[in-house]
Each structure stands twice: as structure tokens, then as C-alpha cells.
Amino acid sequence: MCITRNNKMDSDALKATVGEAFAKQFGRQAQAIVTAPGRVNLLGEHTDYNGGFVLPMPLTLEICVAIGSGLKPGWAKLYSQNFDTSAEVDLAGDKADEWTDFILGCFKLSEQNPDLTAGYCIAVGSTLPMGAGISSSAALEVATLRAIAALAGVDPDPVAIAKTARKVENEFIGMPCGIMDQFASSVGTRNMALFLDTQSLDYELAPLIPDHKIITLHSGVTHKLTDGSYEQRVKECNSACEKLGIGLLRDVGVADLDRINAIGGVEAKRARHIVTDNQRVLDGVAALKARDAQAFGRLMSESHVSQKDDYEITVEETDELVDVAVQLGALGARQTGGGFGGSIVALVKDQDVDRWCDAMTSRYPQTKVLAIT
Structure with missing residues (x-):
């Protein structure tokens, strides 16, 4: 049997696991826990930054971000559950060519304008492998932006989240990518393909x-x-x-x-x-x-x-x-x-x-x- 059909951690289980990791790492409960999926692209590769058409769909594999207030003003304390590693990020600083850059970029560019003089604690966990071509970076951006919005008590527009996530890639990370990955993660619907015109951002769900x-x-x-x-x-x-x-x-x-x-x-x-x-x-x-x-x-x-x-x-x-x-x-x-x-x-x-x-x-x-x- 193809065992990969089973033993997949669902969203609720992933949130519970990351929430527990947050509490263990920071000694308090997270104030918001959110997820964002990776994506697989069915057709239309590298067409997005050329204003073209794409046909991705979101996966059940996700990245989860738990967030809460911290005690060190102007700094974010980060913990990666998958790599069991911690980091501290100066919210007034610049990128460091580390995984933390994606989170820092979201804080700097979020439409919620989070207080960068405040302190934050963030735990990240994932069922989404890195380097597999299924958009782990876009999912991390979308999840972080959702977490920042949730902490602010805001229900963000999915299209706006996708646009900001791409902006993080383009302007902060320095990757000249299109918007497909972020759009599929933020706007896509499970078990449906997402037809997207990357020039107009008109989109349509298509059945599998x-x-x-x-x-x-x-x-x-x-x-x-x-x-x-x-x-x-x-x-x-x-x-x-x-x-x-x-x-x-x-x-x-x-x-x-x-x-x-x-x-x-x-x-x-x-x-x-x-x-x-x-x-x-x-x-x-x-x-x-x-x-x-x-x-x-x-x-x-x-x-x-x-x-x-x-x-x-x-x-x-x-x-x-x-x-x-x-x-x-x-x-x-x-x-x-x-x-x-x-x-x-x-x-x-x-x-x-x-x-x-x-x-x-x-x-x-x-x-x-x-x-x-």
C-alpha cells in the first residue's frame, strides 16, 4: 500500500503541536495560531512574472505560525519546531540571509503595520518540506502575515495577503518571483485547481x-x-x-x-x-x-x-x-x-x-x- 495516504498531520493537530511548542519555549500561551498551505503547480511554470496564466492548487501540507507578545521591546524571539532551533531578530534590522528573513520581511511590510518597537514571540512548525518546489517560503510568508493580522484582531483579505507576501519576496528577500505561489497559498481552495491570470489577478476555481x-x-x-x-x-x-x-x-x-x-x-x-x-x-x-x-x-x-x-x-x-x-x-x-x-x-x-x-x-x-x- 502507498502509506503516504495515512499519518498526515491535519491542521488542527499541527496547530496543537506548534501551540505546545510555543508554550514550552516561551513559558506562555500563544495569542494566535494560524496555518497556510504549500502548493503544487499543475501547468504554467515561470509564466507568472511574465504576466501570464498559471494553474496551481493548494496542498494539505502546511506551515503553522503561533504568535504572542514578547518581553524584549523591538525584538522577535523565534523558534523553529522542525529544526529545534531558536533565533532573535531585531525588528529594526535588515535581512541576514536566514530563514528568519521571511518573518522579518512580513513584519516590515504587513498592512497591519505592527508596532516594531514592541516584543514578539513566534513558533513555527511545518509538514511542508523545504526545497521540494512546493512553496515553503510563500506558505511561511502567508502564515506569518495571517498571524500578524490575527494578533491585531483583523480578518485580512486573502488577495491583499498574497500581494504583500509577494512584496516580501521581491522587495525584502530580493527574489524576483511572480505572485503564483503566494496567491495559491492565500486564496486557493483545497481539492480545486486555481486558474489565475497573473496580470489582472482575475481567478477561477476549476474542478479536478x-x-x-x-x-x-x-x-x-x-x-x-x-x-x-x-x-x-x-x-x-x-x-x-x-x-x-x-x-x-x-x-x-x-x-x-x-x-x-x-x-x-x-x-x-x-x-x-x-x-x-x-x-x-x-x-x-x-x-x-x-x-x-x-x-x-x-x-x-x-x-x-x-x-x-x-x-x-x-x-x-x-x-x-x-x-x-x-x-x-x-x-x-x-x-x-x-x-x-x-x-x-x-x-x-x-x-x-x-x-x-x-x-x-x-x-x-x-x-x-x-x-x-
């Missing part, structure tokens, strides 16, 4: 296909998007825009592929991926609504080839996993997330889920099934 499961499988290769590869792709897309005389790659479509190919070089490859993946998102939403599993699976596999050949963000391990996933019965599969490792996502018939999971994890012991939706 009955009698099929979306399986997220960690490749065992941890990715890190702060090594410059992600930023380089952003620069290459901007260069493609300059050569095409447009503002965003969203401004061209599949009808413009001849024009895109004519600019040549790496810019043509990057633009070709963005344009074709935008179209795959639109076609994918139609396939979900039509309950056409074969078509949706085919789009997933085509997206992986585009990531591999045109955007060049896959690695040998994920390429092999995607190929074997289909050989073993998946209707389609692709690398998901920012790239350079992380996870793959596959579409599998209900009747094949246990056999498929067992076959993949037996053949590749370094892999782990993270979620079945």
Missing part, C-alpha cells in the same frame, strides 16, 4: 478530474532558487521582450511563434516556453472542465518537455522520473515549481495510485510521495 489523483513526488534533489538561476531566467525574459518590442511576454501568443523564433538565441527559447505554457494553462482548464484526463495528462507532459528544452530548468533526475512515471501508468507528469530539482507532479487513475506509488518509490528510494489529491 473525478476518479483520478494528482500525486506530488519529491525527487530527492533539493532546489534553491537564490543561486542566481531563477534571476537569470527573469533577465532573459526581459531581454526577449526588448527584442520583440513588447512589455511582457504575455503580450504575445502562439500565433506569434514565428516572430519569436526569429529573434533567435536563448531569448527565443525562453519566450517560446512562456507562450506555449500560457496556452497549455488555457487548454488545461478546458480539459478539467470537460473531465478529459487524457488531454490534461498530455498537456502536463508537454509542459515538462518545454521546461527541459526551452526553459532549461529541469535536472536529469526529474527528467528520468517524469519519463518513468508515464511508463508506469501516469497519464502525464512534469517537474513542478521553480526548477533545478524539487518535485514532479503526476496524474494517475484512482485504481493505479497504490501500485504507481509503490513502483516509483521502490525504483527510486530517494523519492518520497508528498501528497495525493
Whole structure:
């Protein structure tokens, strides 16, 4: 049996565990405890910072933040339950290239304008693995912003939370990402795909296909998007825009592929991926609504080839996993997330889920099934 279906800590259990850790660490009860989910992206990779379309969905894997007042004015005392490590952060300070930066950035940019001269205690716990390509950083940002709002007695607008979380990434962390991850974590609904136009922020929930499961499988290769590869792709897309005389790659479509190919070089490859993946998102939403599993699976596999050949963000391990996933019965599969490792996502018939999971994890012991939706 595929044991990953069981023994998953639900939100209430995670909140209880992190609340206990908070009390043990700080000697008092938390005043607010909130969660935010990670996400898996089904179609539309790197399209968000190009103003394009994306199709993610939230996972049951979450990050939990417990928050309360502290005794040291101007400082936040932090505790990570997963790593059993503590830290103190000067709320008037700058980033330190540590996990604490995501929390500090939220305090500085939150719409609730928390008092940075006050003291805070925060405990963090997670069922969401880091470096798996399923948005642990976005979930931490969304959860922290929710916690700050809860402490202030405010019920925040989910879209506003997503916008602020992206601002933390862009302006404080220095990662030039789009808004997909934060939006999926803050606005998404479990067991539904989220179709998002990242230019207008118009969105629509789309049903998953009955009698099929979306399986997220960690490749065992941890990715890190702060090594410059992600930023380089952003620069290459901007260069493609300059050569095409447009503002965003969203401004061209599949009808413009001849024009895109004519600019040549790496810019043509990057633009070709963005344009074709935008179209795959639109076609994918139609396939979900039509309950056409074969078509949706085919789009997933085509997206992986585009990531591999045109955007060049896959690695040998994920390429092999995607190929074997289909050989073993998946209707389609692709690398998901920012790239350079992380996870793959596959579409599998209900009747094949246990056999498929067992076959993949037996053949590749370094892999782990993270979620079945």
C-alpha cells in the first residue's frame, strides 16, 4: 500500500503541536495560531512574472505560525519546531540571509503595520518540506502575515495577503518571483485547481478530474532558487521582450511563434516556453472542465518537455522520473515549481495510485510521495 495516504498531520493537530511548542519555549500561551498551505503547480511554470496564466492548487501540507507578545521591546524571539532551533531578530534590522528573513520581511511590510518597537514571540512548525518546489517560503510568508493580522484582531483579505507576501519576496528577500505561489497559498481552495491570470489577478476555481489523483513526488534533489538561476531566467525574459518590442511576454501568443523564433538565441527559447505554457494553462482548464484526463495528462507532459528544452530548468533526475512515471501508468507528469530539482507532479487513475506509488518509490528510494489529491 502507498502509506503516504495515512499519518498526515491535519491542521488542527499541527496547530496543537506548534501551540505546545510555543508554550514550552516561551513559558506562555500563544495569542494566535494560524496555518497556510504549500502548493503544487499543475501547468504554467515561470509564466507568472511574465504576466501570464498559471494553474496551481493548494496542498494539505502546511506551515503553522503561533504568535504572542514578547518581553524584549523591538525584538522577535523565534523558534523553529522542525529544526529545534531558536533565533532573535531585531525588528529594526535588515535581512541576514536566514530563514528568519521571511518573518522579518512580513513584519516590515504587513498592512497591519505592527508596532516594531514592541516584543514578539513566534513558533513555527511545518509538514511542508523545504526545497521540494512546493512553496515553503510563500506558505511561511502567508502564515506569518495571517498571524500578524490575527494578533491585531483583523480578518485580512486573502488577495491583499498574497500581494504583500509577494512584496516580501521581491522587495525584502530580493527574489524576483511572480505572485503564483503566494496567491495559491492565500486564496486557493483545497481539492480545486486555481486558474489565475497573473496580470489582472482575475481567478477561477476549476474542478479536478473525478476518479483520478494528482500525486506530488519529491525527487530527492533539493532546489534553491537564490543561486542566481531563477534571476537569470527573469533577465532573459526581459531581454526577449526588448527584442520583440513588447512589455511582457504575455503580450504575445502562439500565433506569434514565428516572430519569436526569429529573434533567435536563448531569448527565443525562453519566450517560446512562456507562450506555449500560457496556452497549455488555457487548454488545461478546458480539459478539467470537460473531465478529459487524457488531454490534461498530455498537456502536463508537454509542459515538462518545454521546461527541459526551452526553459532549461529541469535536472536529469526529474527528467528520468517524469519519463518513468508515464511508463508506469501516469497519464502525464512534469517537474513542478521553480526548477533545478524539487518535485514532479503526476496524474494517475484512482485504481493505479497504490501500485504507481509503490513502483516509483521502490525504483527510486530517494523519492518520497508528498501528497495525493
